[in-house]
Amino acid sequence: MKHCIIADLHVVIDSDDKPLLDVLAPRYAPFCHRASDCAEVPVLFALHHVERFEPLANAVQIADFECQETWCIYSETADAVQITLQDMDTRQDIAQMQCDAAYHDAKCWLSGDVAIREYCYNNFMMMLFAFAAMNRQTLLFHASVIAREGKAYLFLAKSGTGKSTHSTLWLKHVPGCQLVNDDNPVVGVRDGKVIVYGSPWSGKTHCYRNVSFEVGGFVRINRAPECSIQRQSPVSAFALLLPSCSGVKWVKPLYRAQCDAITAIVGRTPIYELYCTPYREAAMVCSRGVGAWDGVSQGEGFAVNEHSRKPAGVKLPEEN
Numbered sequence: 001m002k003h004c005i006i007a008d009l010h011v012v013i014d015s016d017d018k019p020l021l022d023v024l025a026p027r028y029a030p031f032c033h034r035a036s037d038c039a040e041v042p043v044l045f046a047l048h049h050v051e052r053f054e055p056l057a058n059a060v061q062i063a064d065f066e067c068q069e070t071w072c073i074y075s076e077t078a079d080a081v082q083i084t085l086q087d088m089d090t091r092q093d094i095a096q097m098q099c100d101a102a103y104h105d106a107k108c109w110l111s112g113d114v115a116i117r118e119y120c121y122n123n124f125m126m127m128l129f130a131f132a133a134m135n136r137q138t139l140l141f142h143a144s145v146i147a148r149e150g151k152a153y154l155f156l157a158k159s160g161t162g163k164s165t166h167s168t169l170w171l172k173h174v175p176g177c178q179l180v181n182d183d184n185p186v187v188g189v190r191d192g193k194v195i196v197y198g199s200p201w202s203g204k205t206h207c208y209r210n211v212s213f214e215v216g217g218f219v220r221i222n223r224a225p226e227c228s229i230q231r232q233s234p235v236s237a238f239a240l241l242l243p244s245c246s247g248v249k250w251v252k253p254l255y256r257a258q259c260d261a262i263t264a265i266v267g268r269t270p271i272y273e274l275y276c277t278p279y280r281e282a283a284m285v286c287s288r289g290v291g292a293w294d295g296v297s298q299g300e301g302f303a304v305n306e307h308s309r310k311p312a313g314v315k316l317p318e319e320n
Helices: 018-031 114-136 163-173 234-244 252-266 280-289
Strands: 002-006 009-014 043-049 060-067 070-076 080-087 093-100 105-110 138-140 144-148 151-156 177-181 186-190 193-197 212-223 228-231 271-276
Touching: 002 018, 009 018, 009 114, 018 114, 043 114, 070 114, 080 114, 093 114, 105 114, 114 138, 114 186, 114 252, 138 252, 144 163, 151 163, 151 234, 163 177, 163 212, 163 280, 186 252, 212 234, 228 280, 234 252, 234 271, 271 280
Parallel strands: 009 043, 043 105, 151 212, 212 271
Antiparallel strands: 002 009, 060 070, 070 080, 080 093, 093 105, 138 186, 144 151, 144 177, 186 193, 193 212, 228 271
C-alpha cells in the first residue's frame, strides 16, 4: 500500500500491479509517506485494485457524462456507488469502481495496457478525492495556480479559454512567481483561512507539487479585445466558483456540502472577473488588480531562478 497526504487528507493506493505503480509514481511520489508517519491522520479513502468483479445488483443509473477520454456512468444502490468507465467509441466497459456511499472504501478492476490502467485508476482516485473531501470543506477546482510572495491566485475559465496561457504570462512578466498546479488544485478552508494545495492531478502539465499557499484571490478569465478586472459581489462570486469545482449535483448531500464550502470560500477570499487578451498586458492588469504586484518591471522575457520559477523540467503547453 502507498499512503499519501493530499491537502492534509490521508488517502491510500492499494495495488500489486508494479507496471501501474511505476507509471503512477511521478504523480503521487511527492505526496507519499510511510504508513507510520501518517497514522494519526484518519484515512479519507482507500482504493483497492482487485480482480474483475460483478456489477452491483439492482444498481440504478443516475448520470452519465464524458470524462476526458472515456464515457462515465454513475450508478447507485441504497448503500453503494458504482462508477463505470467505457471506451468512448465502442462503449465497452474498460474499468469499474464500487464503493460505499461515503466514498471511504473502494475497489476497482482495470483492463487494457498500462497506459489505460493508469488513466482509469488515476481518474478513480481523483473522483474519490473530489467526492469524499467535500464534507471536509475541501474542493477540487479546475484551475491554473500561480503563487507570489506567499499568496496564490487561481485562474478559472472554460476549457480552451486560456488558464495555462495566463499562468505563462505571469511567469514570463511578473517577477517572483511560481507555478503551483495547472489543472486540478485542491482548495480547503483551514482554521478560517482559504488554502490551495498542489495535487497529483495537473492535466497535460506535469506539475505535481506537495505545496500549499493561502489564497489571495480567484480570477475568472474571459477573452476580450481590451483588459479590465473587477471584484465580484458575493452572489456573483458564488456563481463564478460553482461551475469550476468538481461535484455531483445529483447527489444532494454532496451538492449541499459543495455549496457550503463555496460559501465559506466566498466569505473569506476576493473573487474577480478578468476580461483580457492573451498578451503581456493581461498579466499586468491582473496582477495589479488582485494586489499581487505593484507593476514595477524587472525586464522582459521569462525570469530565471530568483525571479520566477517552475519545477525542473516542467513546461506549460504554451512553451512547447
